[in-house]
Amino acid sequence: MRRFFVKNLFFVLAVNLLVKPIWVFMIDRTVQNRVGHEAYGTYQPLLNICIIFQILLDFGLNNYNTNLVSQNPGRIKTLFPAMLTTRLVLTIVYSAVVLTAGFISGYRGWELTLLCGVLMIQVLSSLVLYLRSNVAALHRFKIDGILSVTDRLLMIGLCGFLLFSPLTASDFRIEWFVAAQVVCYGLTAIIGFAALYRIAHVRPSLSFDVSEIKALVKKSIPYALLVFLMGIYMRFDMVLVERIAGKNEAGIYASAYRLLDVSNMFGLLFAGILLPLFGKMLVEKQNVQSIIKLSVNLLMPFAFTLLVAAFFFGTEIMQLLYKDTGMYEGDVFGWLMATFPAFCIMYVYSTLLTANGDIALMNKISMAGVIISIGLNMALIPRHGAVGAAYTTCITQSILAVCYIVFSSRELQLPRNTKWIAAHAGFLILLFAVAFAIKLMPVNWMVQLAVFSMISIAGMFVFRFISPEGLKLFTQKG
Numbered sequence: 001m002r003r004f005f006v007k008n009l010f011f012v013l014a015v016n017l018l019v020k021p022i023w024v025f026m027i028d029r030t031v032q033n034r035v036g037h038e039a040y041g042t043y044q045p046l047l048n049i050c051i052i053f054q055i056l057l058d059f060g061l062n063n064y065n066t067n068l069v070s071q072n073p074g075r076i077k078t079l080f081p082a083m084l085t086t087r088l089v090l091t092i093v094y095s096a097v098v099l100t101a102g103f104i105s106g107y108r109g110w111e112l113t114l115l116c117g118v119l120m121i122q123v124l125s126s127l128v129l130y131l132r133s134n135v136a137a138l139h140r141f142k143i144d145g146i147l148s149v150t151d152r153l154l155m156i157g158l159c160g161f162l163l164f165s166p167l168t169a170s171d172f173r174i175e176w177f178v179a180a181q182v183v184c185y186g187l188t189a190i191i192g193f194a195a196l197y198r199i200a201h202v203r204p205s206l207s208f209d210v211s212e213i214k215a216l217v218k219k220s221i222p223y224a225l226l227v228f229l230m231g232i233y234m235r236f237d238m239v240l241v242e243r244i245a246g247k248n249e250a251g252i253y254a255s256a257y258r259l260l261d262v263s264n265m266f267g268l269l270f271a272g273i274l275l276p277l278f279g280k281m282l283v284e285k286q287n288v289q290s291i292i293k294l295s296v297n298l299l300m301p302f303a304f305t306l307l308v309a310a311f312f313f314g315t316e317i318m319q320l321l322y323k324d325t326g327m328y329e330g331d332v333f334g335w336l337m338a339t340f341p342a343f344c345i346m347y348v349y350s351t352l353l354t355a356n357g358d359i360a361l362m363n364k365i366s367m368a369g370v371i372i373s374i375g376l377n378m379a380l381i382p383r384h385g386a387v388g389a390a391y392t393t394c395i396t397q398s399i400l401a402v403c404y405i406v407f408s409s410r411e412l413q414l415p416r417n418t419k420w421i422a423a424h425a426g427f428l429i430l431l432f433a434v435a436f437a438i439k440l441m442p443v444n445w446m447v448q449l450a451v452f453s454m455i456s457i458a459g460m461f462v463f464r465f466i467s468p469e470g471l472k473l474f475t476q477k478g
Helices: 002-054 054-058 062-072 071-104 110-137 141-164 174-200 210-245 248-283 289-321 327-337 340-355 359-384 385-410 416-440 445-460 468-474
Strands: none
Touching: 002 071, 002 141, 002 210, 002 248, 002 289, 054 110, 054 210, 054 445, 062 110, 062 210, 062 248, 062 340, 062 359, 062 385, 071 110, 071 210, 071 327, 071 445, 110 210, 110 248, 110 416, 141 174, 141 248, 210 248, 210 359, 210 385, 210 468, 248 289, 248 340, 289 327, 289 340, 289 416, 289 445, 327 340, 327 385, 327 468, 340 359, 340 385, 416 445
């Protein structure tokens, strides 16, 4: 199982490393620089409103579907038509609620038109994720990995043309960015249907059995509540920044959060593979500890490296990527990246709880996250702006990470490994000491960052998070 996990994980990581950084740094970043903080500071909160109400579009069906199909692959042919019909009904409800929420939030005219476009992006993106959940549940992770970058490859081509072609570059507007995403997600959905037909011989058809649809909705309600609560404490901060501190602060927060999103993309890849893998292993009563330890050893050292790099080089990185930035933007970026280790903990341990069916417990933890996040944001954003929201994100995610570890260990009776925990803590302390010393070197900051990165990678081998023996072990069966 370890060999299967690592082999597929490395493939998925490789294809995403080749594509998604190009999207983020060459396309998405260029869009913000081209249209400005104000226009992008309108687009991003609209996107976050759509994400917050994603609950009504997804209703927890993806996680429920992944768990069910991974444990009972034969169910996909009977489940697929009912799922598509249910999603169609939810799409209508979602659209009405999002547009109403946008109107109540004070958006009018051009902003509501833009919201319609962003809404379409989320509808098509959610459909692609559903199709991928079936592919992943059938343990066809390589095909899932290809689908995970198909939309970005198409958008790199289309948006790249619009951004850099002499015919369109000078007139580029945020509306074009939204329209391009709608087209590319639509094409990706078509490719996803074709891939699923080839794998499982299921066709896009609808089922109008009302009782079946009701049963699906009822069973997915706990998953839906979880998605909703997580959407609030992870995404509502952007809306609060824009409404309380203004569009410019929202643009600054979005530019810093983009880099956290890049990091989280790869954490999400772990979760995408771990959910069906944990589900199957738990049903078959296999020991999941080796997969947990492997995942944490791969994720956390890199998360700590990014945290420390952002803390010491945040201002320089933001100045390299964006126009008219300084120490304030660097502080926002640094505090946001401090949350990445907590996100990595979530990708492993909350996924484990989800696979184990502990959804009620997850909802209680998420409700605590909502209360902490909204309370702190309302207190800190008026006084500190975007950096106040970054403080809140760091505090909230760190508290929740501890909860995930504690409750996962309790529910699944995971062994406590004090030496392993101490090794990760020692590695983090070492990174801070090394970065502090390197910053004193009289050389360019990029050289300092390169030296720090090389020492960090060497430290991963010294602390045996990665080892030659371990790499050999990953290639063995079992």
